[in-house]
Amino acid sequence: MEKLVISGPTSLKGEVEISGAKNAAVAILPAALLIDGVCTISNLPNISDVKLSCEILEALGAKIKWIDANTIEVDSRNITTTQAPLNLTSQFRASYYIIGAMLSRMGAVQVAMPGGCQLGARPIDQHIKGFEALGAEVVVEKGLINAKADKLIGGSVYMDIVSVGATINVMLSAVLAEGTTIIENAAKEPHIVDVANFLNTMGADIRGAGTDIIKINGVEKLTGDATYSVVPDQIEAGTFMLAAIASKGDVLIKNCITKHLESITRKIIEVGGQIEDFGDSLRVWCDERPKHATIKTLPYPGFPTDLQPQMGVVLSLADGTSIINESIWDSRFQYTDELNKMGAKINAQGTRAFFEGVDHLEGAPVYSTDLRAGAALIIAGLVAEGETEIYNLEHIDRGYENIEEKFRNLGAKIKRVEE
Numbered sequence: 150m151e152k153l154v155i156s157g158p159t160s161l162k163g164e165v166e167i168s169g170a171k172n173a174a175v176a177i178l179p180a181a182l183l184i185d186g187v188c189t190i191s192n193l194p195n196i197s198d199v200k201l202s203c204e205i206l207e208a209l210g211a212k213i214k215w216i217d218a219n220t221i222e223v224d225s226r227n228i229t230t231t232q233a234p235l236n237l238t239s240q241f242r243a244s245y246y247i248i249g250a251m252l253s254r255m256g257a258v259q260v261a262m263p264g265g266c267q268l269g270a271r272p273i274d275q276h277i278k279g280f281e282a283l284g285a286e287v288v289v290e291k292g293l294i295n296a297k298a299d300k301l302i303g304g305s306v307y308m309d310i311v312s313v314g315a316t317i318n319v320m321l322s323a324v325l326a327e328g329t330t331i332i333e334n335a336a337k338e339p340h341i342v343d344v345a346n347f348l349n350t351m352g353a354d355i356r357g358a359g360t361d362i363i364k365i366n367g368v369e370k371l372t373g374d375a376t377y378s379v380v381p382d383q384i385e386a387g388t389f390m391l392a393a394i395a396s397k398g399d400v401l402i403k404n405c406i407t408k409h410l411e412s413i414t415r416k417i418i419e420v421g422g423q424i425e426d427f428g429d430s431l432r433v434w435c436d437e438r439p440k441h442a443t444i445k446t447l448p449y450p451g452f453p454t455d456l457q458p459q460m461g462v463v464l465s466l467a468d469g470t471s472i473i474n475e476s477i478w479d480s481r482f483q484y485t486d487e488l489n490k491m492g493a494k495i496n497a498q499g500t501r502a503f504f505e506g507v508d509h510l511e512g513a514p515v516y517s518t519d520l521r522a523g524a525a526l527i528i529a530g531l532v533a534e535g536e537t538e539i540y541n542l543e544h545i546d547r548g549y550e551n552i553e554e555k556f557r558n559l560g561a562k563i564k565r566v567e568e
């Protein structure tokens with residue numbers, strides 16, 4: 150078993166280069182199944198969820214050639230089966246994008262119910278509602294999802310809940326459908342725009358991505374023959390920004406889209422951090438103890454739930470009592486038990502947690518309960534006095550490329566050891 154061992158405290162200083170966005174990459178790869186041709190995807194983060202997505206595509210008949218560590222060529226001309234390997238699709242959440250893509254391209258698909266981080270109930274009713282509005286028949290039975298359609302016809306879908314996954318999935322299913330699909334109350338996250346841009350580059354006709362009404366005019370075929378670069382990861386950028394604040398450091402975050410980071414930037418300024426915006430990079434620093442704050446997670450452009458645990462570390466160390474309301478996931482405060490082992494004083498009750506700020510944390514053995522909780526524990530380990538050991542690294546490896554190396558370049562004393 151591998152663990153991370155961190156010796157703190159360290160004040161992070163230097164520059165970090167942000168990788169391509171995980172949540173865009175794991176949607177763009179299934180989207181490549183829609184192309185009756187060859188495309189090149191670059192700036193892919195080299196993480197286990199991307200490798201898993203590639204394995205699923207290959208099992209369906211696509212051919213994948215790695216050009217370098219972050220670039221692949223996908224040839225989807227010959228899809229050979231509609232049965233996605235159950236052992237792979239059950240391992241992570243984003244495998245649900247195979248449904249929308251395969252329904253559109255092949256008119257049928259069988260996948261396992263998606264796995265992924267345990268953040269509370271993760272229904273897919275809005276995805277299914279969208280597929281059915283386009284004429285698909287979807288049966289969920291014994292942990293399997295079977296979807297088929299003789300012919301998908303564009304339709305109107307009003308999302309009851311703002312869902313990133315459902316918005317992208319219905320968009321995928323509509324690309325090759327006959328006629329026009331309108332998605333209302335759509336999610337607006339940057340990776341939704343990125344998936345739409347990728348598909349449009351390959352010949353799709355999607356308008357309005359990034360607003361709450363998306364219009365997809367079905368096209369007969371996507372031909373590919375183009376290269377697409379995945380958008381920078383705003384959650385990874387936010388993770389390093391919050392690490393800079395928690396550690397009272399001074400970090401230049403390079404290769405990010407600062408517009409995507411506004412909700413985080415505002416909160417960082419509110420807690421006493423400082424930011425210099427260069428458009429495609431941000432200098433983030435903090436000289437004093439952070440101030441307390443109240444935060445509610447919301448769909449984009451609100452404060453992202455995927456940065457809530459990392460912000461929780463900052464607030465654990467803040468001057469005064471802070472409150473976080475988690476409005477997206479029912480069960481996203483599991484990390485607070487681990488932070489309390491390190492000396493934090495957090496009282497989590499359901500979807501709300503109270504953070505009574507302490508002046509320091511102390512190293513302890515802790516367990517990563519999900520991907521972003523793992524990132525939060527790394528930040529806690531960097532600022533804590535003494536040695537922190539972090540277990541369950543598979544969660545962290547799903548979503549962060551070269552995370553130890555990136556933190557080491559900022560002065561952290563962090564190493565991965567086999568126990």
Ligand code: UD1
Nearest residue numbers: 172243270271272273274275276310311312313314315477
């Ligand atoms: C995506 C992200 C995840 C992030 C989340 C919210 C990926 C691979 N994952 O997850 O990192 O935390 O967005 O920003 O991109 N819901 C329903 N029915 C549905 C779908 C969702 O009730 O059919 C609810 C969920 O329970 C949740 C809320 O809607 O309360 C938002 O979920 P959603 O935006 O769909 O999250 P994911 O796409 O799974």
